[in-house]
Amino acid sequence: MSETDTTSVSNRSEIIFLYDAEDCNPNGNPLSANNKPRIDETTGQAVVTDVRLKRYLRDQLDDDDEGIYVRNPSKAPYDNVPTRDELFQHVTGLDEDEVDEMDGETVTDAFLTNATDVRYFGATCSFSENFQKALGEGFPGQFIGPVQFEHARSLHTVATKTESKQLSTVVASSEGDQQGTFASDNRLEYAFIRFHGIVNEVAAETTNLSSTDVERLDSLMWRALKNQTLTRSKAGHHPRLYLRVEYGTDEYHNGRLDDGIRLDETASKTDTELRNITDAVLNVDGFLTELANDAAHIETVYVKADRHIKVAVDGEVTGPDTLIMELKAAVGEDAVTEIDVYGTSE
Amino acid sequence: MTHTSLNPVGRQCLSFTVSGQWAHFRRIDTTTDKQTYSVIPRTTVAGLIGAILGKPRDSYYHLFAPDTSAIAIEPLEPVRTMQIPMLTLPTEKGDIKQAEHVSGKVVIDPAVIEEERKRRTFEYLLDPAYRVDVILEDTETYENLKTALETGTTVYTPALGKTECLATVECGSPDSETATAEFDVHQVTDVERIDSIVPESKLTPRPNTSYAMERTPAYMEQDGAHRRTTGFLSYGYSPAAEPLPVQNVSATTVDGRTVCFM
Numbered sequence: 001m002s003e004t005d006t007t008s009v010s011n012r013s014e015i016i017f018l019y020d021a022e023d024c025n026p027n028g029n030p031l032s033a034n035n036k037p038r039i040d041e042t043t044g045q046a047v048v049t050d051v052r053l054k055r056y057l058r059d060q061l062d063d064d065d066e067g068i069y070v071r072n073p074s075k076a077p078y079d080n081v082p083t084r085d086e087l088f089q090h091v092t093g094l095d096e097d098e099v100d101e102m103d104g105e106t107v108t109d110a111f112l113t114n115a116t117d118v119r120y121f122g123a124t125c126s127f128s129e130n131f132q133k134a135l136g137e138g139f140p141g142q143f144i145g146p147v148q149f150e151h152a153r154s155l156h157t158v159a160t161k162t163e164s165k166q167l168s169t170v171v172a173s174s175e176g177d178q179q180g181t182f183a184s185d186n187r188l189e190y191a192f193i194r195f196h197g198i199v200n201e202v203a204a205e206t207t208n209l210s211s212t213d214v215e216r217l218d219s220l221m222w223r224a225l226k227n228q229t230l231t232r233s234k235a236g237h238h239p240r241l242y243l244r245v246e247y248g249t250d251e252y253h254n255g256r257l258d259d260g261i262r263l264d265e266t267a268s269k270t271d272t273e274l275r276n277i278t279d280a281v282l283n284v285d286g287f288l289t290e291l292a293n294d295a296a297h298i299e300t301v302y303v304k305a306d307r308h309i310k311v312a313v314d315g316e317v318t319g320p321d322t323l324i325m326e327l328k329a330a331v332g333e334d335a336v337t338e339i340d341v342y343g344t345s346e
Numbered sequence: 347m348t349h350t351s352l353n354p355v356g357r358q359c360l361s362f363t364v365s366g367q368w369a370h371f372r373r374i375d376t377t378t379d380k381q382t383y384s385v386i387p388r389t390t391v392a393g394l395i396g397a398i399l400g401k402p403r404d405s406y407y408h409l410f411a412p413d414t415s416a417i418a419i420e421p422l423e424p425v426r427t428m429q430i431p432m433l434t435l436p437t438e439k440g441d442i443k444q445a446e447h448v449s450g451k452v453v454i455d456p457a458v459i460e461e462e463r464k465r466r467t468f469e470y471l472l473d474p475a476y477r478v479d480v481i482l483e484d485t486e487t488y489e490n491l492k493t494a495l496e497t498g499t500t501v502y503t504p505a506l507g508k509t510e511c512l513a514t515v516e517c518g519s520p521d522s523e524t525a526t527a528e529f530d531v532h533q534v535t536d537v538e539r540i541d542s543i544v545p546e547s548k549l550t551p552r553p554n555t556s557y558a559m560e561r562t563p564a565y566m567e568q569d570g571a572h573r574r575t576t577g578f579l580s581y582g583y584s585p586a587a588e589p590l591p592v593q594n595v596s597a598t599t600v601d602g603r604t605v606c607f608m
Contacts, residue, residue: 031431
C-alpha cells in the first residue's frame with residue numbers, strides 16, 4: 001500500500017479533459033438493447049457519465065498499486081466475493097483485532113491513507129455490527145468526495161455506425177449454461193468528449209486529499225484513458241487535451257471554463273462527417289477570454305495537449321504549441337506548466 | 347400548504363442565477379425510476395446556499411424556516427429531460443443496511459452489489475437555469491451570502507441536486523455586467539403575468555393558456571441525527587420558461603421582474 005503525504009490541498013482546481021472515441025462505444029446504456037451508446041435525443045450529442053470516467057480512474061489507480069476501496073465488479077470473481085468488512089481489511093491491511101485496538105480517528109486515517117479512490121471521490125461505508133463496533137464511534141459512515149466531475153457530452157452531434165455487427169462469440173449468461181446468446185455491436189463513428197470537474201480544497205480536508213493526490217490526477221487521467229480503454233468496445237479512445245486551472249483565490253472557481261472549448265464550425269468537418277482527430281478543430285477563443293478575465297485569481301494552468309490536436313485561435317488554425325503560447329499570454333509566462341505525463345511514473 | 351409568513355414588501359433581497367449542464371431533483375413520490383422535479387425545490391435552494399456558505403450538514407434548516415426566510419424561484423430555461431439508466435443497488439428487503447452515523451444513507455453489501463446490480467433509470471434535467479431571490483432574517487447569513495455572491499466564491503462545490511450536476515452561481519442576472527446581488531422588493535397589484543413560479547392559490551385556469559403544476563418539499567427541520575420535511579409547496583410553472591398568466595393578483599417586483607416569494 002502506498003504512503004500518502006499529509007500536505008493538504010490549499011487551492012481549488014477546475015479540470016477540463018477532452019478525449020475522443022473513434023469507432024467505439026464511449027459509454028453504453030445498459031437499459032437499451034445491446035448496450036447502445038448513450039445519446040441525448042434532443043441534441044444528438046453522445047453522453048458519458050461521471051461514473052464511467054471514475055471507473056477508468058479507479059482501475060488505473062488499482063493498476064498503479066494504489067489501494068482502492070470501490071472495486072470493479074466486472075473484474076471481480078463471482079465466487080469468493082469479499083464482504084464489506086473484508087473490503088476494509090483488504091484495503092487497509094488491518095484485521096479486526098488491530099482495528100479494535102485503535103481509536104476511531106486513527107482507523108479513519110488508516111482507511112483514507114490506503115483507500116486512494118475514497119480520498120478523491122468519497123464513499124459511503126458500513127460494516128457488520130461487530131466490525132462497526134471495532135471501528136469505534138469516530139469512524140464516519142460517509143465521506144464526501146472533494147473531486148467531482150459532471151456527466152460529459154460530445155462537442156457535436158454523433159453518428160452511430162449503420163453497419164451493425166452480430167458478435168460471433170457465444171457467451172453463456174451464467175456458469176453451467178449450455179447455450180449462450182448472440183449480441184449486437186453498437187458503435188459511434190466518432191465522438192469528441194469534454195469532461196468538466198472541480199477539486200474542492202475545503203472538502204479535501206474531510207478525506208485527507210493531499211496536494212500529491214491532486215498532482216497525480218494530471219497524469220492519472222491521461223494514462224487511465226489510454227490504458228483502461230483496451231477492451232473491445234472501448235478501443236479507439238485517445239486523451240487529447242487536459243487542463244487543470246489552479247486558483248490562488250480562496251474558495252473561487254470560474255465554473256464554466258469548459259464552455260469556452262468547442263468545435264470550430266468553419267474549420268471542422270460537419271458533425272456527421274467527423275471520423276478522426278484530423279477532421280476536428282477546437283475553438284478555444286472563449287476559454288482564453290475567460291482565463292484572461294480570471295487571470296488575477298489563477299495561480300497555475302497545468303496543461304497536457306496531444307500533438308495531433310488542431311486549435312483555432314482568432315480564426316487561425318494552429319497546433320498545440322500555439323495553444324500553450326496563448327495560455328501564457330492569457331495568464332502569464334510563469335503561470336503555465338506543461339505536464340510530463342510519463343516522466344514521474346517510470 | 348405551508349407558506350412563508352415573512353412579508354417581503356419593502357425589504358431587500360439577494361438575487362442570483364444558478365445554472366448547470368445537468369440537474370436531478372429526486373422526486374419523492376416515485377420508486378424504481380428516479381424521476382426529477384422540473385423546478386429546483388425550495389429545500390434544494392437552501393442546501394445550495396448552505397454549500398455556498400460552507401454550512402455543515404443538518405446545521406442550517408432554521409435559517410430557511412417559514413418565519414425567517416422568503417424565496418422566489420424563476421425557471422430561465424425550458425424544461426428538457428434525458429433518461430440516464432445506471433446500474434444501481436438492489437432494494438430487496440434484507441439487502442439494505444443503514445450506515446452508522448449517517449442520516450438518510452443506506453448501503454448494500456459489496457457481495458450483493460457484485461451479483462445483484464439492477465438497471466435503473468435516472469431522469470436528468472438538461473441545461474437548467476434558475477434565477478433565485480432570497481430574503482433572510484438572519485443578517486449575518488444574509489451579509490455572508492451577499493459577499494459570497496459579489497466575490498463569486500463558494501465554500502463547497504455547488505451542485506444541482508446531485509454532486510455530478512455541477513452548478514455555476516452568478517450574481518444577479520446572467521446578462522448583467524455588474525456584480526450586484528442586492529435588490530429592493532416592491533409591491534405590485536393587479537398583476538397579469540408572473541415571471542417566477544406561482545403558488546397554486548394565485549392561479550386561475552384560463553382558456554388557451556397552459557402551465558404545469560408541481561408539488562415539492564419546501565421546508566425542513568432537524569430531527570435528531572436526521573432531517574424532516576415540514577412543508578410542501580404546490581405551484582404552477584411554465585415548462586417553456588415563460589411568464590405565467592394570472593388574474594389581477596398582487597405580487598412583488600425585483601430587478602424589473604414580477605415574482606412570488608414563498
